[in-house]
Amino acid sequence: MLLDEYADWEGAYLSSMLNKTYEWCVEIASNTDTVTSIGGFKTLVDRQFTNLINDMDFYEMGFYEFSAKYSNPYQ
Template identity: 45%
Template sequence: MKKEILFVLLNEFADWEGAYIAPNLNCGVEPGSPSKYIVKTVAVTKDPVVSIGGFKVLPDYAITDIPADYAGLVLIGGMSWFTPEAERIVPVVKEAIENKKLVAGICNASVFLGMHGFLNQVKHTSNGLEYLKMYAGPNYAGESHYIDGQAVRDGNIVTANGFSALEFSREILYALEADATEKIERSYRMNKTGVWEE
């Protein structure tokens, strides 16, 4: 049975930041490859959430009815990670980290992880160190672990800046052992260059 990866969506989520991850997990890294995972969506409630680009998503789960056996959380960025609504996601993330599940955050979702102290002991990146420090506030004390890179994976924690959706996807695929290294790299290069390698 496939394991569920939950995409956490808030209103005004950034459509493009999950665009590479979802099909690679749902359908396999390459055409015909087996898939170990299935993507589901979760929001604070089961009410529709609307992306920055206007896509309306009806979540599979509210935060109150998430199944216990999911394999990871992918927090998709956007401007709502600094709102009271986002605060309701904190216990879900805390529990996932405690249970050693994947927790991945891109763009302002990475700042959200910093705001709540989740990045203080792990290597991570975001939209720039100064940006992270300014918006994450006093609970962020992970400056010595900050890496100025596109995407960073440290154990089950993956972070990325908002311009690195492809690199974010690649690190998530590695963290989940979604397929062989050569397939993950070939898929990454194909999406980056537009050329399929035989």
């Protein structure tokens, strides 16, 4: 979850580690369509907070189970 004026240098370390595997899907959620970091980087958001409320599984399960369940919408 990102909000405006997030610290962009911290995300670089995290995203490089998270994207090393295909075991889960990384998505960005916020309260707006785009967020801007302290350094001025604009980030497009995958999900709105209001939509996450409908996906209660997101809150109840870990990221691996969440990504496995939603990675194939035809299951």
